Structures are given as structure tokens and as C-alpha cells.
Amino acid sequence: MSTPQTTLSGAEREQAVTRAQSTYSAGPLPWIIKIVVLGLLDAFLVMGAITAVASGAWWILAAIITLLVLLNGIYLPPNRFLPAKYLFPGLVFLSIFSIGVIGYTVYIAFTNYGDGHNSSKDDAITSIQANNTSRVPGSKAYKSTVALKDGKLQLVIVDPATKKVRAAADQEVLTDVEGAELSSIGGIKAVPGYEVLSFSDVTKRTKEIAALKVKLDEDPNSAFIRTTTGSASYEYKSTLTYDPAKDTFTDAKGAVYHDSGKGSFVTDDGKRIEPGWKVGVGFENFKRAFTNPDIRGPFLKVTAWTFAFAFLSVASTFALGLFLAIMFNEPRMRGQKIYRVLMILPYAFPGFLSALVWAGLLNQEFGFINEVLLGGARIPWLTDPVWAKVAVLLVNLWLGFPYMFLVATGALQSIPDDVLEAARMDGASTWQTFRQIKLPLLMVPLAPLLISSFAFNFNNFVLIYLLTNGGPQFQGTSLTAGHTDLLISMVFKVAGFGGGNHDYGLASAFAIIIFFIIGGISYLGFRQTKTLENLN
Numbered sequence: 001m002s003t004p005q006t007t008l009s010g011a012e013r014e015q016a017v018t019r020a021q022s023t024y025s026a027g028p029l030p031w032i033i034k035i036v037v038l039g040l041l042d043a044f045l046v047m048g049a050i051t052a053v054a055s056g057a058w059w060i061l062a063a064i065i066t067l068l069v070l071l072n073g074i075y076l077p078p079n080r081f082l083p084a085k086y087l088f089p090g091l092v093f094l095s096i097f098s099i100g101v102i103g104y105t106v107y108i109a110f111t112n113y114g115d116g117h118n119s120s121k122d123d124a125i126t127s128i129q130a131n132n133t134s135r136v137p138g139s140k141a142y143k144s145t146v147a148l149k150d151g152k153l154q155l156v157i158v159d160p161a162t163k164k165v166r167a168a169a170d171q172e173v174l175t176d177v178e179g180a181e182l183s184s185i186g187g188i189k190a191v192p193g194y195e196v197l198s199f200s201d202v203t204k205r206t207k208e209i210a211a212l213k214v215k216l217d218e219d220p221n222s223a224f225i226r227t228t229t230g231s232a233s234y235e236y237k238s239t240l241t242y243d244p245a246k247d248t249f250t251d252a253k254g255a256v257y258h259d260s261g262k263g264s265f266v267t268d269d270g271k272r273i274e275p276g277w278k279v280g281v282g283f284e285n286f287k288r289a290f291t292n293p294d295i296r297g298p299f300l301k302v303t304a305w306t307f308a309f310a311f312l313s314v315a316s317t318f319a320l321g322l323f324l325a326i327m328f329n330e331p332r333m334r335g336q337k338i339y340r341v342l343m344i345l346p347y348a349f350p351g352f353l354s355a356l357v358w359a360g361l362l363n364q365e366f367g368f369i370n371e372v373l374l375g376g377a378r379i380p381w382l383t384d385p386v387w388a389k390v391a392v393l394l395v396n397l398w399l400g401f402p403y404m405f406l407v408a409t410g411a412l413q414s415i416p417d418d419v420l421e422a423a424r425m426d427g428a429s430t431w432q433t434f435r436q437i438k439l440p441l442l443m444v445p446l447a448p449l450l451i452s453s454f455a456f457n458f459n460n461f462v463l464i465y466l467l468t469n470g471g472p473q474f475q476g477t478s479l480t481a482g483h484t485d486l487l488i489s490m491v492f493k494v495a496g497f498g499g500g501n502h503d504y505g506l507a508s509a510f511a512i513i514i515f516f517i518i519g520g521i522s523y524l525g526f527r528q529t530k531t532l533e534n535l536n
Helices: 010-023 029-055 058-075 082-109 121-131 199-204 206-210 284-291 293-327 336-343 351-361 368-373 385-413 417-425 430-458 461-467 487-494 504-535
Strands: 133-135 142-149 152-158 165-169 188-190 224-227 232-238 241-243 248-250 256-259
Touching: 029 058, 058 082, 082 504, 121 133, 121 232, 121 241, 142 165, 142 188, 142 224, 152 224, 199 206, 206 224, 284 293, 284 504, 293 385, 293 430, 293 487, 336 385, 351 368, 351 385, 351 461, 385 430, 385 461, 417 430, 430 504, 461 487, 487 504
Parallel strands: none
Antiparallel strands: 133 232, 142 152, 142 232, 152 165, 224 232, 241 248, 248 256
16 A cells, blocks of 8 residues: 655745754754854954954955855854855865965965065065164163063163163164162162063073164164163164165165165175065076076986986885785785785884884994994995985885785785686786786776875985985085985975075975976876776
């Protein structure tokens, strides 16, 4: 006996869904939690919007407003936009940590951002004046002390003429302080709202205190107040005079420095003063990478080695992994499971730890390889350009073959037995069966893994950094790079994260070049994979 079916209208269906949802409602608690969480997020975003307005970051303000509208529009309605409620957090984090990072990297690649060019033009002008100062002849001495306020060092002085106490942080204008307690000899004992540093604290922070420069007024060419002892301060004046109308600096010898348009003040004969400021330079960083001999030579050598390392690593690990997978796939072999476990042991240890262990084993003077296995040989595994490359490939083979062994074993076991049996019935030899049947069938599932392995080894930063740190270094170049550096480790060094000068613009340009190289190789590789799928 069939049951009659009832067709609901759109309005009835919506009411039914609402009733069903209310049936499973847990009461007002989820709604209260949602409102509280949304309120906290809205407060955080509003605070960010106020900060963006104060700093003039209008594009950040637009992004925050868009985020506020979407956040409340998606989550406030209780029974609407259900898919968006799940997708929205992931899209936000994707935009911030992936798309945002990529966009910022592209932006930096077209600027001169780096040491000496890491701030705005106004900050550069202030720094130039502060860094090029000399004591004013006959300057009066100011009784002073150093204090902390809101976590910042403050220079507190007593004007000898008016006896007023004034204070300011670095690069700020002195302001009057009320209620300060002076000693019998005119020194400063206590200042309301400030934590006066003791003599021992001052001696611990002498470098910071010597760097303090506070302004007498807003005039950019007026004197600074500085101290070296903390107890006495003197007037200093910039040796460079800035003309806001002409946007030039003039030194004591009359040389005029003008805005070069490239983030620096320079004279007509090319003499520049530091620091500069961040500006857009177009494709200058990419041009430097390919045309500057000091950069181009090491860059091309590192690029060639990166390709060689990635290709040889994939080829060697795949060959060894596949060989072991075929050997241990023989069902008649005794202890097969034990051998397989032993083969994947290197894969079970963290890669960074294995790299550190191998660095000790390969030490030229007291490493286990030279001292024990080679009977006291002195092979420079990590200091000679050729041997260092051999060492890197051998260690990566040790780290990489278990992965290939695992995936090749799984792929071998997925090949139907009747296919192999048919080949044997047709009289195919073991080599013919492997070359014409097993390998083509294996390449269909393994080709994408080989491509991803190539991309991984192309950017195998951890192994290079921990085993050789890219060394030995290239000689005769200012670019910080070595014979075993990959492009990614060279970018790390150019950016200055490993010490040395920071050149974020050039490092970002290298990062974009790497992206296009990897993207091109992956595209060609996946096209070939598609061809293999069609053939099979």
C-alpha cells in the first residue's frame, strides 16, 4: 500500500525548515554566545579602523569596513547564509595569510625597501638631521636625568635660565613637567609620572641613552639636546641644513643634496647621505638580478645548482625507493614486514634533527664518517664546493628514499595480478614486464608525486640551512650566497634574516622568479601526467 505524497509550497517549506531548526535549538545560550563573540570581533575591528584613520591607511580602512559588513551580515541572521558561515573564516584567513602575503611580496619587489630605505621621507629627513650633529660651541649645560614613562626612555632636563623641568622621548619636542623635585645642587630627584633611573640602571643602558636626541622646538634646523652621562646634557646642532621649500640639504661646505627620485638625497656628482626612504623602483630589482655582474653570476650559479639538486634528488630517491619496493614486494621473502619497517625509519625522524646529526657525522676533523668508516680520512665534506654538494645529495637521499619506497610499494600492490600474469604467459621477461607494464602503470599515480617532490626539493630550505648553511661561500661578490645555496636559501640571506644587510626588494624579486619557475615546471609536469593518463 503506497503512502500519498504531499507537495509543499515555498513558504510552507521555509516554515518547516524553521520549525525543524527550532526543534534542535539549545535555547538562548548559543545566541548569547554568538552576540558576545560578534561584539568582541566588532570592537577589535573598530579599533583597527580608528588606527587606520589615524595613520592615513585608507585601503586598510576599506578592508576593515568590508570585513565588518560581511561578518555581521553573514552571522547575525539566524537561518540564512548557512554555507557562508562555514566558508567565511577560511576565506578570511586565506586572504590574510596567503593572498595578502603574496600581494605584499609583489609590492615589495617593486620598491627599494631594505637597509637605509625602510621608512618614509619625513622619517629619513629627521634621521639625517639627528645623525649628522655636532655640539654647539659654548652650549650651556643642562642638569638632567633619564627616566621611563610608558615603557619609553625619556630625557628630563632643567633649564638653567628658567629652572623649568622639561622632558621628551627620542626625536620628540621637550614639554614642561610640573611637580618635579629638585636636589640642593639643582639636580632632578623625582618626577611625577616618571620612573627616574638609578645610576646602575643608567650604566646598563649607556648606548640607548647616548642615542637619545630630543628637540627644543618643532623647527627641523633647531638644536637637539643630548647626553652621554645622563646627569648633564648639551645642545647639538645638525651639520646639514634642510630647506623645506627647495627640499634640499646643504652641508657646512656648501654642497647641496637634492631628492634623486630614487629614495635618497644626492649631490650632482653622486654623493649621497643616508638613510634614504622607501619608494617604488619599477622593475629595477629584476633588472639588477639579471644585469648586475655582482649579482647575476652567483644568481645563475645558484639557479643551476637548484635545478640540479632538485632533479638529482628526485631521480635518486625515486630510483632507490622503487628498487627497494620491488625487492621487498616479493611475497615469498621471509621477514618482509620487518625489512619494510627498517626502510622507513629515516622517514620517522624529524628532518631537521637528521640534518643536524649528519652535519656532525660529516665533520672533517672528528666526524664518524671520516674517523671510523674511512679510517681517519680528512675529506672536506662540508667545506669544499664539490664535496659539499655530494654530501647534500647523499643526506637528502637518506631522508627522501623512504617516502618514495612507501608510495612505490602502494602503487605496486595496486597493479592487478592478472595483468602481470598475462605478460608472463606471453613470454615477457622480467625487465620487459617492468619497463613496458609496471613502470607505465606506476607513473600514472606517481607522476604528480614526483612533481610535488621536485617542487619540495627546489625549496628544500631546512636541509641546506642546517647542513651547510649554503656554504662554502662564493668569493669576489657582495651577494651573500654559497656553492650549496638553493634559490630559497639565497633569498633568505639576501633578505638579511641570517645576518648581514637587508635587501627586501631584491629578495622579493627573487621570490617571484622562483614562483614562476616552479609554476612553469609544475604546469609542464601536469600536462605530461595528463598525457600518461590518456595513454593508459
